[in-house]
Amino acid sequence: MSKKLVVIGAGMASGRMLEHLFDADPAAYDVTLFNAEPRGNYNRLMLSPVLSGEKTYAEIVTHDDDWYAQNDVTCRFGERVVHIDRDRKVVVGEHGELPYDKLVLGMGSTPFMIPLPGHDLDGVIPYRDLEDTERMMGLGAKAGSKAVVIGGGLLGLEAAAGMAAQGVDVTVVHIMGHLMERQLDPAAGYLLRKALVDKGITVMCNANSKEILGEDGKVRALLLDDGTELPCDLLVMAVGIRPATALGEAAGLATGRGIHVDDQMITSDADILALGECVEHKGEVFGLVAPLYDQAKVLAQTLLDQEATFVNKEVSTKLKVTGCDLFSAGDFAEGDDREDIVFRDPARGVYKRLILKENRIIGAVMYGDTADGAWFYGMIKDGTDVSDMRDTLIFGPAYQGGTALDPMAAVAALPDDAEICGCNGVSKGDIVAAIHAGATSLAEIKATTKASASCGSCAGLVEQVLGVTMGDEFVIPQDESICGCCDLSHEDVRRLIKSQELKSQEAVWQELGWKTRNGCATCRPAINYYLLADWPVEYQDDPQSRFVNERKHANIQKDGTFSVVPRMWGGITTPDELRAIADAADKYNVPTVKVTGGQRIDLLGVKGEDLPAIWYDLNQAGMVSGHAYSKGLRTVKTCVGSDHCRFGTQDSTGLGIKLEKLLWGSWTPHKLKLGVSGCPRNCAEATCKDIGVICIDSGYEIHVAGAAGMEIKGTEVLCRVTTEEEAIEIITAMSQIYRENAKYLDRIFKWVDKVGLDWVKEQVVENLDERRALVERFNLSQSIYRKDPWAEHAKPEKAETYRPLADLTLEAAE
Amino acid sequence: MSWIDIGAIDRIPDRGARVVRTPRGDIAVFRTGTAEVFATDDRLGDSYGPLSDGIVSDRSVNCPITNVIFDLETGQSSEGSLQTHGCRIENGRVLLDDSKLTAAA
Numbered sequence A: 001m002s003k004k005l006v007v008i009g010a011g012m013a014s015g016r017m018l019e020h021l022f023d024a025d026p027a028a029y030d031v032t033l034f035n036a037e038p039r040g041n042y043n044r045l046m047l048s049p050v051l052s053g054e055k056t057y058a059e060i061v062t063h064d065d066d067w068y069a070q071n072d073v074t075c076r077f078g079e080r081v082v083h084i085d086r087d088r089k090v091v092v093g094e095h096g097e098l099p100y101d102k103l104v105l106g107m108g109s110t111p112f113m114i115p116l117p118g119h120d121l122d123g124v125i126p127y128r129d130l131e132d133t134e135r136m137m138g139l140g141a142k143a144g145s146k147a148v149v150i151g152g153g154l155l156g157l158e159a160a161a162g163m164a165a166q167g168v169d170v171t172v173v174h175i176m177g178h179l180m181e182r183q184l185d186p187a188a189g190y191l192l193r194k195a196l197v198d199k200g201i202t203v204m205c206n207a208n209s210k211e212i213l214g215e216d217g218k219v220r221a222l223l224l225d226d227g228t229e230l231p232c233d234l235l236v237m238a239v240g241i242r243p244a245t246a247l248g249e250a251a252g253l254a255t256g257r258g259i260h261v262d263d264q265m266i267t268s269d270a271d272i273l274a275l276g277e278c279v280e281h282k283g284e285v286f287g288l289v290a291p292l293y294d295q296a297k298v299l300a301q302t303l304l305d306q307e308a309t310f311v312n313k314e315v316s317t318k319l320k321v322t323g324c325d326l327f328s329a330g331d332f333a334e335g336d337d338r339e340d341i342v343f344r345d346p347a348r349g350v351y352k353r354l355i356l357k358e359n360r361i362i363g364a365v366m367y368g369d370t371a372d373g374a375w376f377y378g379m380i381k382d383g384t385d386v387s388d389m390r391d392t393l394i395f396g397p398a399y400q401g402g403t404a405l406d407p408m409a410a411v412a413a414l415p416d417d418a419e420i421c422g423c424n425g426v427s428k429g430d431i432v433a434a435i436h437a438g439a440t441s442l443a444e445i446k447a448t449t450k451a452s453a454s455c456g457s458c459a460g461l462v463e464q465v466l467g468v469t470m471g472d473e474f475v476i477p478q479d480e481s482i483c484g485c486c487d488l489s490h491e492d493v494r495r496l497i498k499s500q501e502l503k504s505q506e507a508v509w510q511e512l513g514w515k516t517r518n519g520c521a522t523c524r525p526a527i528n529y530y531l532l533a534d535w536p537v538e539y540q541d542d543p544q545s546r547f548v549n550e551r552k553h554a555n556i557q558k559d560g561t562f563s564v565v566p567r568m569w570g571g572i573t574t575p576d577e578l579r580a581i582a583d584a585a586d587k588y589n590v591p592t593v594k595v596t597g598g599q600r601i602d603l604l605g606v607k608g609e610d611l612p613a614i615w616y617d618l619n620q621a622g623m624v625s626g627h628a629y630s631k632g633l634r635t636v637k638t639c640v641g642s643d644h645c646r647f648g649t650q651d652s653t654g655l656g657i658k659l660e661k662l663l664w665g666s667w668t669p670h671k672l673k674l675g676v677s678g679c680p681r682n683c684a685e686a687t688c689k690d691i692g693v694i695c696i697d698s699g700y701e702i703h704v705a706g707a708a709g710m711e712i713k714g715t716e717v718l719c720r721v722t723t724e725e726e727a728i729e730i731i732t733a734m735s736q737i738y739r740e741n742a743k744y745l746d747r748i749f750k751w752v753d754k755v756g757l758d759w760v761k762e763q764v765v766e767n768l769d770e771r772r773a774l775v776e777r778f779n780l781s782q783s784i785y786r787k788d789p790w791a792e793h794a795k796p797e798k799a800e801t802y803r804p805l806a807d808l809t810l811e812a813a814e
Numbered sequence B: 001m002s003w004i005d006i007g008a009i010d011r012i013p014d015r016g017a018r019v020v021r022t023p024r025g026d027i028a029v030f031r032t033g034t035a036e037v038f039a040t041d042d043r044l045g046d047s048y049g050p051l052s053d054g055i056v057s058d059r060s061v062n063c064p065i066t067n068v069i070f071d072l073e074t075g076q077s078s079e080g081s082l083q084t085h086g087c088r089i090e091n092g093r094v095l096l097d098d099s100k101l102t103a104a105a
């Protein structure tokens, strides 16, 4: 029987340790995992992007239920361990005891709360976990909220920037003379302050907090010792952390600032091991993940009786205060024996400073442009003599030897042991080795080496290493900007429209720094779509930002005439409808009547000014626009199904009609075509559609991401369901998730290729809450957009716009 | 030449256009985001236009069929020049210069 391993704390460090353990020997231990937080392991480093709205919690989960199940981990989440009884070798949780053979402590640290009067009021919180993050996000939901952050270090500033992005009025109170004084010198601190002030954050340095004022047990304001009162609804204290030692101390383990461990991560009790922020190793305690990952590896090996030794390496900090580029490494205090090399570019807001001692770099601080950080850091570690390159040193590696400034050259110049991923300690050599072993993309590098898997800030560098190593075989993906009007990619713009709640074109132009007054023919249709998809209620669709087909609700033909395609729900029509179509074709001299590939009838060659009248006639016969011109729902193609066909397993026509009636009128990033076949013979060709359904004996198989245009691609199966209702719900959620996330003009297959089918499955199939929420948002949008544009444009005031403004043929002929 | 009143400015959509039918053929009358007005032929040869169906941004319009961009002030594009026509606003009315509106020979 395997031995019992109990782990206290499902954190960054213990999570990594478990990965190593299961990789090496999945059967060695029966693992039970306690976590005080009511959830498993997530990437704590990514809480700030969650706070600012750039990411969702689901995206930062590192180990999900499946992972724990696959590895047979017994999870006791939401349960704090209150006592360790070393004599009996049991841990005591809030809900009961559990014996162990080996125990691992990974409790992390406890945020330090300054014991100011009022620190225990409701609304005074630290910044450590998801609950804190959600508290801050909740504030953003209420207009006019105010927050005070005590502490101008990394965490405090991330909290401040995140809340400011949510529209909260934030003041940072910092006791020192400049921000992040431990990582930055005053000049970089100044630039950082300026960037934060530009984001609307108030920054008070040299400010001493005196008392937290409350009302009915809730925080009301912060009082400074000069008498200033800063009103707030929430007060975030981010002044430092203390290793969580209480549990170990009470059990009698040797403890200093943290729980003492040796080079094998063993505490003073041979059966108890510890790692992460709760430990002290050779007098050092920890606050960044990089060394913790090394500890995780060593601890896993120790558990398997393999020999391993933990060595604490010096770390550089690539800091990621939302939207500001910072880098600091080594020692940057001033001194007589030191020299500075400083470079400033005020126009770009760039500041770089190298600190030299005896011709060697001992420290580096950079703001605004941190691309060369890894190179400088390498030289600090190696103690490289820089006498030969002093004059050009500050311009980085690309400049050495007179070559042009080129980021690829800079990466090529890095030695193999240069660190690329600081979080996971992955060197350039490791990445190159992974490439030689067959990795060809960022995702594969991430999977094999973990580079860029934690905070993600090195992803660009990893891609450059791929580029340098693979040459032409690797094309560095560019987040291409939408057009010349702005520097942002579609993905960035979509994210910012949501997170900054931009609800009008003007807001987008202004807040995202558009270089043109009102966009161009490339960006405006995309922005118009993003706005109406994300803010269906608040934003008014702008016809002047649409291509002619969508503005005129008809397809323009090459001779300037239009085509008119009325809807035939699920491809079903009636004699009356056919008569009305025939009458309209006669009345308006329609030259061509064609049966389309989408199972309906196209009247081609209609003059622009006749459109409102022909629509009016078709409306009278009960027909509405088929949106054959739109980036929106086109058709739902069906076969006859169980109504008529001897093979049919379900009512495919009926389902098609229901789907079309539900989805019509919705705008999507690109056209959306569906098909429903009554059995796997697939007469409706559903398996090359954006969304397809194949009816089977046991229910419905839902397919997505097919293509039958310039590119041909069969669909992939999203899921199987038993009832028609569930099929409809999933298809609705699928449409909505595509509407909310895809880049304008990406069909579903292109978009799914980017985000991965697994993610889509998780959101629309597995996660019921998310599915329902998607359906709800879709329905909200449809309450506005599910209407017939023809009916509206056939009305006299709109119809007028289809005719000439004036006819001068008579007058001018006089 | 004379200026012909072709209608009220608010009958042309903001950042949009309307057509005026003339012996010369259709003329597109544009209104920009800053409420300036411009007039050009609606088509250039058989390949470009109707420009009144294009997307107006700043002082330019894109061809709805080819995406070629035309400058509204000069009529110029990478593929050739459109005939422009005088056009102005007076008391909320749009006036069009008729001097080039006679039927093309």
Ligand SMILES: Cc1cc2nc3c(=O)[nH]c(=O)nc-3n(C[C@H](O)[C@H](O)[C@H](O)COP(=O)(O)OP(=O)(O)OC[C@H]3O[C@@H](n4cnc5c(N)ncnc54)[C@H](O)[C@@H]3O)c2cc1C
Residues within 6 Å of the ligand: A008, A009, A010, A011, A012, A013, A014, A015, A034, A035, A036, A037, A044, A045, A046, A047, A048, A079, A080, A081, A082, A106, A107, A108, A109, A127, A128, A129, A155, A158, A244, A247, A275, A276, A277, A278, A286, A287, A288, A289, A290, A292, A320, A423, A455
């Ligand atoms: C917002 C934020 C941003 C950060 N950004 C960065 C960054 O960019 N780069 C970087 O290197 N580092 C960053 N850090 C620091 C990094 O997250 C920590 O160094 C790391 O998470 C520590 O890992 P750990 O496993 O020791 O502890 P944790 O990840 O904190 O996990 C400890 C877990 O143990 C649980 N626990 C504690 N006591 C008990 C008990 N008695 N019983 C059961 N469970 C218990 C806790 O609830 C917690 O879930 C950031 C931290 C925060 C809060």
Ligand code: HEM
Residues within 6 Å of the ligand: A555, A563, A565, A596, A597, A598, A599, A600, A601, A602, A626, A627, A628, A634, A635, A637, A673, A708, A709, A710
């Ligand atoms: C200006 C260009 C285009 C015009 C005017 C046009 C017009 C049409 C029309 C009117 C239909 C009938 C659809 C219906 O009943 O709703 C149709 C069907 C179709 N179009 Fe296009 N189309 C164009 C471009 C494209 C492109 C670029 C693709 C491929 C990427 C494409 C692929 C198809 C397919 C596959 C069908 C058949 C649909 C089915 O079988 O269900 N079309 N097109």
Ligand code: SF4
Residues within 6 Å of the ligand: A639, A640, A641, A642, A645, A646, A647, A648, A649, A652, A677, A678, A679, A680, A681, A682, A683, A684
């Ligand atoms: S797909 Fe199956 S049910 Fe539908 S028509 Fe073809 S054979 Fe019949």
